[in-house]
Amino acid sequence: MQAVFASRARDEGKSARTRARLMDAAVGVFAREGIEAASVNEIAQAADVANGTFYNHFKDKDEIVGSVAFAMARDVAARLDEAMQDLEDADERTSFATRQFIELATSAPEWGRALVDAVWHLPALRRQVSAYARADIDRGVRDGVFKVEVDDLLVDLFASMVLMAVFLRLEGEEGADTGARVAEHQLRMLGVSAARAKRVAWRTLTPLSLVE
Amino acid sequence: MQAVFASRARDEGKSARTRARLMDAAVGVFAREGIEAASVNEIAQAADVANGTFYNHFKDKDEIVGSVAFAMARDVAARLDEAMQDLEDADERTSFATRQFIELATSAPEWGRALVDAVWHLPALRRQVSAYARADIDRGVRDGVFKVEVDDLLVDLFASMVLMAVFLRLEGEEGADTGARVAEHQLRMLGVSAARAKRVAWRTLTPLSLVE
Amino acid sequence: MQAVFASRARDEGKSARTRARLMDAAVGVFAREGIEAASVNEIAQAADVANGTFYNHFKDKDEIVGSVAFAMARDVAARLDEAMQDLEDADERTSFATRQFIELATSAPEWGRALVDAVWHLPALRRQVSAYARADIDRGVRDGVFKVEVDDLLVDLFASMVLMAVFLRLEGEEGADTGARVAEHQLRMLGVSAARAKRVAWRTLTPLSLVE
Amino acid sequence: MQAVFASRARDEGKSARTRARLMDAAVGVFAREGIEAASVNEIAQAADVANGTFYNHFKDKDEIVGSVAFAMARDVAARLDEAMQDLEDADERTSFATRQFIELATSAPEWGRALVDAVWHLPALRRQVSAYARADIDRGVRDGVFKVEVDDLLVDLFASMVLMAVFLRLEGEEGADTGARVAEHQLRMLGVSAARAKRVAWRTLTPLSLVE
DNA sequence: TATGAATGAGCCTTCATTCAT
DNA sequence: TATGAATGAAGGCTCATTCAT
Structure with a gap:
């Protein structure tokens, strides 16, 4: 509610x-x-x-589905953008985004569930989310922080990992550290050293919330 | 058809x-x-x-959904098992399974699409597929080939990656090398060296098919 | 109609x-x-x-069955109550109710048929009708007009007799004097003398109707 | 069974x-x-x-309904006839038939329930049962034991009373003495004196059964 | 006759959508 | 815009009945 x-x-x-x-x-x-x-x-x-x-x-049911989904995605993106203003490093940003997204979706289970469901139903939404995520990854590559060739596939795999993580948390099959673990995996996939991946992915995190 | x-x-x-x-x-x-x-x-x-x-x-729709899904999963598993009989190394096996699964699902698009959807809808099926995948991963850890702590989350992330890959291939958004690229990512996530990961994941692959 | x-x-x-x-x-x-x-x-x-x-x-068929049946029963009861306001003696009342009920059901054949069927299908309705009938019978016993022990069985037998009478009339197997004859039987069963039973049960009756 | x-x-x-x-x-x-x-x-x-x-x-479902119902009715009639061979007086016979019918239907609840249901569905069956009952009643009138004018209505009322009694017994709403009480009512309706009605209707009864 | 798979009409119910007020 | 009654196309499912074996 x-x-x-x-x-x-x-x-x-x-x-x-x-x-x-x-x-x-x-x-x-x-x-x-x-x-x-x-x-x-x-x-x-x-x-x-x-x-x-x-x-x-x-106009019809589809329209509200789309409206709700894109509005939710836009909100989350805006919230994350705002919270990440002071984060410079691409690995910090990527980790932060992954973890906060998972936490947001989990802490507002209604939104989380609806969002996961919506991404599944609306290809356009998935693409939009991916594009958003890709910005920081590309930045990391430019800055030499990430040492892989980045392509759409990688970004989509990241998206699938995040969605799976949200799903598992909502199902109660995974716990509070899920976000950090996923982020750590992702950083390693991006060529970040194991040590740094661990350090960055497990930083203390101040929870966000969608409503003020 | x-x-x-x-x-x-x-x-x-x-x-x-x-x-x-x-x-x-x-x-x-x-x-x-x-x-x-x-x-x-x-x-x-x-x-x-x-x-x-x-x-x-x-009895009802649920029953045919279950029957179809589990039969498909069983078939794929059997086919993979058979084809992997001679593969010893865990990294070879994991890579092979990931790639062949993606190729099988892609080469029989209807099956692929139905299977992806089914895994999403049937928790029991997802668990079964995960368990199947996990066997080889655990084996790799025992053999020292994989140098990570394996847990349910990792296996589920692998599953999500494979499903996403199948989905993208079916959508025509990714090409024939998708399987190899996903497998390479996975091996690296399992602690396999970049070089070996590349070598193993890109081996020439003889296509399987579900019907003889 | x-x-x-x-x-x-x-x-x-x-x-x-x-x-x-x-x-x-x-x-x-x-x-x-x-x-x-x-x-x-x-x-x-x-x-x-x-x-x-x-x-x-x-909500479903049961609901309309119930609504219709109880509304019909309520209407009949209200109509009878109103018409019996001036009747004091229990034997007069009982006879009147039996006869008018049969006539009402017969003169609106659809209602009659539905009501008979409904009483058969809805135990609650049967109980309600019986309770209604029983009030006058008990009164007769208290007043010394009826000289029998009254129990549920007797009332249910009365109900079955009335239902049968309605049924026969609707089938065209019995004629206009059915109500009087049944009432006479019932009065005798209640211990009223044959002479008085005959007199009371055959009084001239002004037909009622459910709609004005 | x-x-x-x-x-x-x-x-x-x-x-x-x-x-x-x-x-x-x-x-x-x-x-x-x-x-x-x-x-x-x-x-x-x-x-x-x-x-x-x-x-x-x-031929169809209706046919087995009819076959079963009439066969059951015929069986019951035959059984009663046989058991009543030695009973001469019409009041004894009538009382016996009423009571034994109720007991038979109650002691074989499956049969009883099916029979009650069938009588309701099959007018022809009702008529047959009534005709059977009427024979003894007519005999009573001829012999001067019953002092009423007998007509179809009376017989049908008797039938309805017996059916109601069976129904109530099957529902558990009435007890083992139901048959006797109904029979007593019927005898009184037939003009038998209260004293004799009570005596005849409450005679000890040897239970019948349909299968030997 | 026995079998049991196949048929298809028909029932109950839900729900997106329209429309008069 | 708001209302909420009305609509009718589906969908799930049952069941009497037919028919090939």
């Missing part, structure tokens, strides 16, 4: 606020039932609007 | 043949629509039987 | 009117096919609404 | 024996599920024959 969209739309017009309520409701329903199984009626009900109202704001 | 199950059931009773036809049809439908979206009616239609016939052979 | 519920809901909201249409339709279908054999689709069709509409108003 | 039909067909041809097995199975299924809900497959399975075999013996 995060109401992220609603809290942000507090000062906008009524229409925008209703739309935001629907999106918040959708996140919850997607998380609870999965995207496919989520029904428009249920979303409307959770948003406390009549079902017909839904269609004043979204 | 591979009709793998049907071709294998050619000499069995009528019931078994119809069942096999349904399973083959299911593979196709799962690949085309995804497992969730697949409908029993569609499967029956694809198998060219009346919808009621489906229920003479499977 | 009595449309009893609909006519009563004429001034209510659209939802209530549709619901009433469905209930009227259900009465007809129950009467024609029997409650078990009645299908939701058929009810919806008879009510001239889309099948999906049914489920906007009733 | 009475296998009444089967035990009687022991010495007949194979076909007759299969048919008997089906009928016995049907009794059980009807009792367990109700006649409407009983499925042909279930009957065949209970009879341990292939479902197709059913249709070698019965």
